[in-house]
Amino acid sequence: MDVVTIGETMALFTPNEEGMLRHAHSFSMKFGGAESNVAIGLSRLGHRSRWISRLGEDEFGDAMLSFIRSEGVDVSYVTRDQNAPTGVFFKEFRRMNDTRVYYYRKDSAASRMNADWLLDESILDAEYLHLTGITPGLSPSCREMLEKAIRVAKGNGTKIVFDPNLRLKIWRDGTEARQFLKKYASESDIVLPGISEAEFLFGALSPEEYVENFHELGIETVIMKLGKEGSLISSSSGLVKKIPGFMVERVIDPVGAGDAFAAGVLSGLLDGKTLEEAALQGNAMGAMVTMVNGDAEGLPTRSDLVSFMNGNLEDVTR
Structure with a gap:
């Protein structure tokens, strides 16, 4: 198995028109969850x-x-x-560049995951274990489960990839969130923070100072998402480099871009690409999904990804 990921996915209801949720009369049902988004993204790329x-x-x-x-x-x-129950959440497209998300996941089935429930064999054949900061916020039992997953992965030589994926609504308070996100980051080989998550963890600093703070936690590789500016890669060997992003004319739905980025990076590493090449691929994946409504619907196939990165996508294919 190339990548194993653990986490909650929910039924996603999106209004069929833009505006405040109170005015919506019809919805489309999709599915959304950071971990399953990454798994689907990797599968579409052939992993x-x-x-x-x-x-x-x-x-x-x-x-x-x-x-x-x-x-x-x-x-x-x-x-x-x-x-x-299976968790549920709603998206609200209030206006351009103003998307809001509302979760109804308290006491969901996924929040009841625990260490006894997780089987060692489910991780032992994985090259990478992908985790996010969402799962430990669901419940104390989910935190115990992730700690077991990390122990199994480390004992097996499986590399751990951690995306902080900050969701303050699921934590008791910011102090608790900060404590656990730093803990899981410090136990990982690769960390994929966003710039706002880095600021939450370390205060107002430059991107270069953020990656240095992550390295001080003992992390080997940091790939920081900079939004439309691209990403910043840094390794313990001393490599620090900014990787350019891809221009998108109109953002339809920004939710899920970070998950697509993670899938793109992991795919690149699995394919033996350099860190720079993997981050560039992640940037492309993140850009592509913002142009489609839905968490997973915009995740590309390998041929679509190559065409986009080469600038060959046309308005009409005949």
């Missing part, structure tokens, strides 16, 4: 990915499992809970 989670024994869970399985992702370690 073997596994998503581990827990779903409610309900219609949302049935539909989600069918969708993610159909994308070629291994879901053999996803379990169902008869006593807790």
Whole structure:
């Protein structure tokens, strides 16, 4: 298995028109979750990915499992809970560049994941273990589960990739969030923070100072997302380089761009690309998904990604 990832995915309801959610009368149902987005992104690029989670024994869970399985992702370690629901969330497109997200995930099936539930064998065949800062915020039992996952990965020589993916709404307070995000980052080989997440963790500094702070936590490789400016890569060997981003004429939906970035970077590393090449591919993936409504819908195939990076996408293909 190339990449194993663990986390919650929810049913996503998006209004069929822009404006405040209170005025919406019809919705489209999709699915969204950082970890499954990464798994789907990797699968579409031809890699073997596994998503581990827990779903409610309900219609949302049935539909989600069918969708993610159909994308070629291994879901053999996803379990169902008869006593807790699959989580739900809503997107609100208020106006251009103003997207808001509302979660209804308290006491969801995924929040009940725990260390006893996680099987060692689900991780042992992985080259990379991808984790985010969302899962430990769901519950204390989820934190215990991630700690077990990290122990298993380290004992097996599996590299750990951590995306802080800050979601303050799921933490008790900022102090708790900061404590645990730093903890999981320090136990990882590669960290993929956004610039705002770095500021949350370390205060107002320059991007170069942020990556130095991450290295001081013991992290070997830092790839920091800089939005439309691209990304900044830094390794313990002393390499620090800014990687340019890709121009997008209109952002339709920015949610999921960071997950696409992670999939692009991991795909590059799996393909034996240099850190610079992997980050450039991540930048391209992040740009591409912002042009499509939905968390996973804009994740490209390998041929689409190559065309985009080469500037060959046309308005009409005949």
